[in-house]
Amino acid sequence: MQQHHHHSTQYWHTLQDGRVQCDLCPRECKLQAGQRGLCFIRMATEQGVVLTSYGRSSGFVIDPVEKKPLNHFYPGSSILSFGTAGCNLTCKFCQNWDMSKASQMDRLQDQASPDMVAQAAKVYGCRSVAYTYNDPVIFMEYAVDVAQACRDQGIHSVAVTAGYIQGEAREVFFRSMDAANVDLKGFSEDFYRKLCGGHLQPVLETLRYLKHQTSVWFELTTLLIPGQNDSEHELDEMSRWIVDQLGPEVPLHFTAFHPDYKMMNVPATTQQSLSRAREIALRNGLHYVYTGNVHDSAGGSSYCHHCGSLLVGRDWYTLSEWNITDEGDCKQCGTRCAGRFDGPAGSWGAKRLPIKLSQFEP
Numbered sequence: 415m416q417q418h419h420h421h422s423t424q425y426w427h428t429l430q431d432g433r434v435q436c437d438l439c440p441r442e443c444k445l446q447a448g449q450r451g452l453c454f455i456r457m458a459t460e461q462g463v464v465l466t467s468y469g470r471s472s473g474f475v476i477d478p479v480e481k482k483p484l485n486h487f488y489p490g491s492s493i494l495s496f497g498t499a500g501c502n503l504t505c506k507f508c509q510n511w512d513m514s515k516a517s518q519m520d521r522l523q524d525q526a527s528p529d530m531v532a533q534a535a536k537v538y539g540c541r542s543v544a545y546t547y548n549d550p551v552i553f554m555e556y557a558v559d560v561a562q563a564c565r566d567q568g569i570h571s572v573a574v575t576a577g578y579i580q581g582e583a584r585e586v587f588f589r590s591m592d593a594a595n596v597d598l599k600g601f602s603e604d605f606y607r608k609l610c611g612g613h614l615q616p617v618l619e620t621l622r623y624l625k626h627q628t629s630v631w632f633e634l635t636t637l638l639i640p641g642q643n644d645s646e647h648e649l650d651e652m653s654r655w656i657v658d659q660l661g662p663e664v665p666l667h668f669t670a671f672h673p674d675y676k677m678m679n680v681p682a683t684t685q686q687s688l689s690r691a692r693e694i695a696l697r698n699g700l701h702y703v704y705t706g707n708v709h710d711s712a713g714g715s716s717y718c719h720h721c722g723s724l725l726v727g728r729d730w731y732t733l734s735e736w737n738i739t740d741e742g743d744c745k746q747c748g749t750r751c752a753g754r755f756d757g758p759a760g761s762w763g764a765k766r767l768p769i770k771l772s773q774f775e776p
Contacts, residue, residue, distance in 0.1 A: 421468035421555055422461065425583050434458045438583050439502045439551060440616045452611075453552040454500035467498040468556045471524045472547060474534065476767040478731040479760070482544055482574050483667045483706050485716055486753025487593045487631055489726050490733045490760030493572060494531070494540040494769075496524070497547025498556070503576055504611035505599065506676040507639055510547050528556075530774040532563035538769065541760065542592070546574035554579075554587050561590035577620035578612055584623060593754070594632040595667075596621060600643035601652035609642065618659075625660045631754050633665040635706075638683045638691055640671070646694065653695040662701045662719075663752035668692060670707035685710060701752065720749035731764035 425438040436443045436451050436458075443451035445458035455467040479493045501508075526534075535543050543564050550557040550573050561571035570592040577596045579587060588594070598617060599610055606614045624632050634656065638644045656664060668691040670683040688705040692713055695703040705713030714728040715735075723746040727735030737745045742755035 419468045419470050420464040423463050423465050426463035436463050439579050453502040465555050471496040473524055474769050478762045480731045482595050484633055486665055488541050491541035492762035493542045493544045494535045495544040495546050498553045501548045502552050502578055506609050524771050526771040528559040528563035530771050531560045532567045533774045534771055535569045536567050542570035542572050544572040549575050551575055551579040558590045577617045588628050588630055591630050594630055596634055598634050598636050601648050605643050635667040637669050637671050640681050649691050649694045653698040657699045662699050665702040666695055667704045667706050718744040718749055721747040733759050
């Protein structure tokens with residue numbers, strides 16, 4: 415198996431001093447030949463910026479789609495998930511830091527061409543493939559090629575991303591995606607700067623772009639961190655902005671923080687805090703607000719925003735109730751539930767199945 419996984423990229427330009435600037439994300443890393451960007455997997459060479467992890471992944475797992483989390487995208491279906499190494503944000507509260515901060519590539523075990531990924535998804539009966547664990551915008555060329563191979567097989571692509579990407583690349587990236595879960599990590603520039611090493615504005619631009627210029631189905635996730643992004647004021651502002659700019663139908667997931675990486679001294683999020691965040695967002699007019707990473711069947715279930723009846727009951731990642739038509743209408747009042755539905759509930763359940771892709775080598 416070849417050792418070189420360098421793949422040329424198009425989002426860069428040469429500076430007057432001979433360095434190259436990467437134009438993929440708002441960081442705009444300026445690099446000399448041999449230097450890597452902050453994301454670690456994009457590197458400057460004499461030929462420009464290359465992606466160093468094309469076709470290499472940190473392993474493949476089949477999950478329920480609800481785990482991404484996506485609650486309105488073919489509920490109960492299975493999704494083949496994988497990531498690479500590196501990340502273009504430096505969140506101190508990262509819950510996948512072993513992968514996102516892996517600076518040695520030896521963590522990347524599985525070699526997989528786009529066709530192998532699509533083939534595996536097909537053989538295992540997965541409805542979709544997810545680019546996740548670390549942020550797919552940084553391995554964009556690989557993700558886009560996999561997405562194309564999947565599209566040819568009728569398999570959907572889901573990006574789990576922080577949305578930290580520049581305009582030109584944003585368009586090409588999301589053109590390949592059918593759905594996304596975007597992390598809206600907080601709602602203050604201060605939070606993004608101090609805790610994520612980034613900026614809020616580009617993320618809001620990505621969200622507006624998704625809503626107004628694509629047909630990508632997307633949901634939002636905010637990891638609530640005690641004392642950092644969970645004030646009533648910030649949650650109030652954030653949920654109002656979502657309703658105002660993106661509309662009331664975008665599902666929002668509040669998930670629980672567990673002390674990790676560089677924030678061991680911050681306590682875990684309480685159930686009460688998650689429920690309060692959910693109440694604020696519902697009060698401000700969002701139709702679908704969920705709580706995650708905790709056992710809360712009310713906060714995990716989907717309700718009709720019109721008559722309040724239970725549409726999809728969830729217990730952790732297992733579906734318990736299904737009161738929705740094949741098209742996604744409430745069986746009580748007939749109101750359409752926003753999302754992508756086309757038939758009965760999927761039956762994957764809560765299981766997690768790691769698979770090896772080597773068996774799909776052409």
